[in-house]
Amino acid sequence: MISTDSNERQKQLEDITKRGLQRVDEKQTRYMLFGRQFILKDQVAEAAKFVQNIKTLIDEAVKASPEASLAWAGVCILLPVLTSSSAAEEASRDGFIYVTSRIRYYMEFEHLLWPDSLHASNMKDTFETQIIGLYQHILEFQIKNVLRFYRNWLANVGRDISGSDDWKGMLTVIKDLELTMIRDWSNLNTVVSRKALEAIDEATQQSCTDIQSLLSITRQHIQVSTEHLDVSSKHLKIHERTNQLLEDHPIDLPTVSQARYDSADVQDSPKCESGTRVHIQETIIQWANKDSAEPLFWLSGPAGTGKSTIARTVADVLNSENRLVAGYFFKRGQQGRNGTARLFSTIAMQMMEKIPSMREHLRRSLSGLDKDAIEGMALEFQFKKLILGPLAELPPDNMPRLASVIILDALDECENEDHLSRIITLFIQLQNLRTIRLRVLLTSRSSPEIRDAFTDLQKDRDFCNIELLDGRFSSETKSDIQTFLENNFADIRKKRRVQQNPWPTQEELDRLVELATTPEPLFIYAATLCRFVHGEQRPKNPKEQLQIWLKQCDDRQSQLHQIYEPILNQVFSGLEPAEFDSRLRFLGSLVLLVDPMPAASLAALLQMDIDDVVWWLPELHAVLNIPAEDHIPVRLLHKSFSDFILSTERPGNSIYSIDTASTHTMLATKCLGHMNARLKRDICNIEKLGKRRKDIDERAVDKHISPDLKYACLYWIYHLQHGEQLMNSEIPTFIYTHLLHWVEVLAILGRLSDAAMVIRGLLEIFQIWVNY
Structure with a gap:
């Protein structure tokens, strides 16, 4: 089939x-x-x-x-x-x-x-x-x-x-x-090939037409893209120019230049003598080098124990290793350095200089805020905007092996006592940063306000505390004071060509060491003693000066009394009562000034004879920093002098005691009288109203608004609030006649924001006076 x-x-x-x-x-x-x-x-x-x-x-x-x-x-x-x-x-x-x-x-x-x-x-x-x-x-x-x-x-x-x-x-x-x-078949394929070629040709022509159409569209797109590129290029150039301008234009922060580590005032202040305070310095450096150390080191001790001197010396060591990123050195009685309004901005400015990559992050964090807006912020917002936020944005791969250090010296000299605990709590937050390792060295007296601030931190062990009078350091401190005295007396003997050798005698040196270290070892005692014996500006016989000091020392008196009594006795002895009161009034005003002034300006404010003041004032070179230039302010060498002169608990002779409240009232009256006498409309002869502050010639400002008038305009309300009398006979005249003139001066000085606070304070005083 x-x-x-x-x-x-x-x-x-x-x-x-x-x-x-x-x-x-x-x-x-x-x-x-x-x-x-x-x-x-x-x-x-x-x-x-x-x-x-x-x-x-x-x-x-x-x-x-x-x-x-x-x-x-x-x-x-x-x-x-x-x-x-x-x-x-x-x-x-x-x-x-x-x-x-x-x-x-x-x-x-x-x-x-x-x-x-x-x-x-x-x-x-x-x-x-x-x-x-x-x-x-x-x-x-x-x-x-x-x-x-x-x-x-x-x-x-x-x-x-x-x-x-x-x-x-x-x-x-x-x-x-x-x-x-x-x-x-060959013929057929020839026909087919021709048809195929014709189809290919037709398709090619169609593709060519399509490609030409696409090419036209592409050219249009390219033209549009080119235009966009040109626009983008222009925007990029504008952006680059803007960034360059921003880079070239410094970040303007409200700072206290004299509070910085590199300021002339801090650098000119004493450092530890070679071979002294070695143990405590090594302890601090070891803490800074240790990987797992506490984020905050608190160096505490009474006035005169050398806390600030140690802080400045350690700052030099850390700065030489490029590890000191910022420092803020408080100082009571000096405007800015005695408050916290510019603390974080001053630290941020120094950190930006030490950590260049922080600049751009700080600029973005500020978002165009001006100096007044920054200064008016609460501490917490300032800290986040100026320090914590920018530091958190730093690249973590730039983290150095050893921690960087911030130094806060003499925190107890900050007059905003309610801010102290907040400052400490904020700086503790730096330990949470993962982009940089930071630690804070803080020095202060062991005042109740500061000790209370550290109490809450003890349970978390977030700080290390060393008391300079601790037994671990007391014997070393006594030895260091003896070394300090021996070195300084040897230097005085060489400069003043003292022939006696040894000088001082061993008994005298032992006596001085005992006085300087009993009951507490005070470096300020040794330092003041050396300045008393040998004054650079008005040198006296050093041997006689030493004998005066030894004769006037009384073991029954406090160490501060032993330090300052001989110095004041030398200036005030043999004076008539009126002259005595005049000098004491000047000295009391000098101690209570919010912002130090040149001697001539303070004399003008107090309506004293400047020639008389410049004659006797150098006698206080052992306790005051008296510059050779007349325009530089006179400052206290150490806060312990103000503690001594303002103390109301000193036993025995109290002829150098100053009543704080009455002195404030006197200063408020002098400020108001000064303003009533000198304020007027268009005080700087600007003539053109509405002129911007930056367009006003500084020379005209300095010429027409002297330091004493400037001080009176800025701080009269402060002294009035701290005085014994809230109302003053000068106030009505000032308000009715010169209130607007006073506001004009504040505007010229760039301190118009202070006017609102002053007026608010004045209203509170009026309210109290009405209720009273």
Whole structure:
């Protein structure tokens, strides 16, 4: 049964052919000769081929012999019979091999010979007919071969001799059809290729049109992008110029320059003598170097024990190692240095100089805030804006191996006592930073306000406290004071050419050391003693000065009394009562000033003879810093002097005691009288109203607003509030006549914000006076 499936039919044909070939082989006559197998049919065919190959040669040879010609004619008659069957067999086999290979070839490559893109029906039909014809002749050839396999030998020989199966002719037809088909296929592909090329050309032209359209759009986009780029470039340049201007323009913060570590006042103040206070300095440096140390170190002790001197010396050491990032040195009685309004801004300014990467973060944190806005902020907001916030934005990879240090010296001299605990609590927050390691060294007296501030921190162990009078340091301090006295007396002996040697004697030196260290070791005692013995401005006989000191020392008196009594006795002894009171009034005013003034300015405010003041004032060089230049303020060398002169608990002689409240009242009266006498409209002769402060010539301001008038305008309300009388006879005249003039002066001085606070304070005074 012939299958309808083409693949199955092919298998059936292969099977039939295989069996046919096997049958042919079985029908062939085989014989063995000398152990080798021969097929009779093949041998006859080969002999016939040999005779046929030499037939021409024999034809020529037998022409000379009739007998040979007769025999050869018989061979020639039988030769076609012998060769035709063999030739047919060979043609059948060769043709079968060829057509079989071609049919497989066309099966594999038919999809290539038949173009998918051919759409012309007449060409398609013609080509299809040729393919069918080729396949028909190939199949016909194969079928005849298969039939040949199944016929007997004699039948095939007969057909071969008669030429019924023209194998060569059929093969020639197949090859001719192939050539025709290939030629037509070539023509078809040429047509198809042309159409394809035309389609490609058309598509290319369309693509070109599209690309040109896109190119036009792209050019427009490029033009727009170029314009945007130009705009962006301009914006970038503006931004860069703005940043450059910001970089070039310093951040303007309200600072107290004299409170900085690098200020002249701090640098000119005493440092530890070489070889003294070594143990305490090493303890502080070890704390600063330790990885897991407390974030805050509190160095405490009474007045005169050398806390500030140690702080300045340690600051030098840390600064030499580039680890001191900021310092703030409080000082009572000096404007700015006695308060907290500019504490954090002064520290932030120094930190920005030491840590350049902090500048940009600080600028962003301020967001355009001006100096007045910053100064008016609460401490917590200042700390976050100026210090904590900018530091938190620093890159953490810049963190140094050793901690950086901030120094706050003499915190007890801050007059805002309610701010002390807040300051300490805020600085403790620095330990939470992950971008920089910071520690704070703080020095102060162990006052109740400060000790209470540290009480809450004890449970968390957030600070380390060392008391200078602690047993660990007292013996060292006594030894250091002796070293200090020996070195300074040796220097005095050299400068003043004292011939006595030793001077002072050992007994005198032992006595001085005992006085300086009993009951407490006070460096201020030793320092004041040396200044009393040898004054740089008005030097006296050092040997006589030392004897005066020793004679006036009384073990029954306090150490402060022993320090300052001999000095004041030398200035006030032998004076008439009026002169005595005048000098004491000047000295009391000097101690209570909010902001130090030059001696001439204070004399002008108190309406004293300046020539008289400059005559006797240098006698106090041991307790006052009296500059050679007249325009520089006079300052206390140590706060212990104000403690002594303002104390109301000193036993014995109290002729140098100053009543604080009455002195404040006197200063308030002097300030009001000064303003009533000198204030007027357009005091600086500006003439043009509404002129900006920065456009006013500073020389005109200094000329028309003297330091004493400036002080009176700024601090009269302070002294009035701290005086014994809230109302003053000068107040009505001031309010009715000069209130606006006073506001004008504050505006010129850039202190207009103070006016609101002063007026508020004045209203409170009026309210108290009305209720009273």
